[in-house]
Amino acid sequence: MDKLFNTRSMIFTLYGDYISQYGNVIWIGSLIRLLQEFGHNEQSVRAAISRMSKQGWVQSERKGNKSYYYLTDRGRDRMDEAANRIFKIEAPSWDGEWRLLLYTIPEEKRHLRDELRRELVWSGFGLLSNSCWITPNPLEEQIHNLIAKYEIGSYVNFFRAKYEGMSENKDLVEQCWDLDEINERYSEFIQNYSQKYIIDKNKIEKGDLSDGSCFVERTLLVHQYRKFLFIDPSLPQELLPENWLGDSAASLFRDYYRMLEEPATRFFESVFEPGESLNNKDS
Known part of the structure; x- marks a missing residue:
């Protein structure tokens, strides 16, 4: 393996x-x-x-x-958040507001700053400028939990605001995230797993794929797909490019996942x- x-x-x-x-x-x-x-x-x-x-x-x-x-x-909170994002049906609608997190964490607390950065990337924030992170998603609860967790309330400011220029909202997106690169990763996932889906579907119909093999295949499928949680900020539909492949990849993932679910679960329960x-x- x-x-x-x-x-x-x-x-x-x-x-x-x-x-x-x-x-x-x-x-x-x-x-x-x-x-x-x-x-x-x-x-x-x-x-x-x-x-x-x-x-x-x-x-x-x-x-x-x-x-x-x-x-x-x-x-459990992390697993719940991951599951909600992995199995979401479609991109969320947007209320038109940006959430901005700004912090000034002293050098002697660098470890907190590094931890916070990792958490912000995971949650889908993008770095607009030095120590200024933004997201169009309603992540107020997550932010307040992070501030409490790391006890950094005295170093942080958090805002909700509308963008008034000088460009467009999608220009902010381009500054914070490389959607072309993410789209390429989705394209690779679709190419790789479209073929595997057909092969495994035929094997299951013929009874040629064991429960243990289905468990392995489904777990590796989830393992690969969950990597998008670290790179895809789950932007609202209004901010995505027309050729966005995230929804197609999600549909393929769900179909493949459901196909393997019953035999994979049987194997898990046996162990x-x-x-x-x-x-x-x-x-």
Whole structure:
């Protein structure tokens, strides 16, 4: 299996697409077994989940001699946000306003500045000028959560405003995001997965694709598609170019995902061991 799919990233994909739908808790042995399908060994899985725990994404709890891992509130919020963006039906409508975040974080708190930048890129903000980030999307709640999380309220100003020139709104988009590059990535995804979709559809109809293979294919499909969350700001339709391929890619993703869903889920359920005593973690 291609080692480009690093263990930590694959664990995030499994939590988002499977584990969070099954009570949010998994025995480490089940996780190790699932990751073996992608060529990851026990040592790499344990190291990755330990790192995720230190970063605040997951927590562990023991039941007898077994360790179970579940997403923290922070982890669940990130998975929910990712799922909403991955499975959105169409680009959102726009209220015509921009959200602007400006900050002056001192050099001795550089680590906070770097963390904030990564969070802003993930959420779909674009850098308009030094320390000035903008988005046309209503992300007020996310911003206030970030400010509270990093305790940077004294360094931040946040505005809602209409653009009054001197150019057009789409010119702001061109300054902040390379939509041509993103469109090219969508084109590559469509070319690669259109062919795979047809091949796998024929295999499933003939009974030539095992449940385990469907699990691998669906997980890798999600793993590849979720990479767009880091580059596509999910702009409103009004700000997208006419030849935008994001919607076509999303349609292909949904069709392929649904085709693999039933056999992939069967395989997951055959391996998955929940943490029955930890069911309160999903509430």
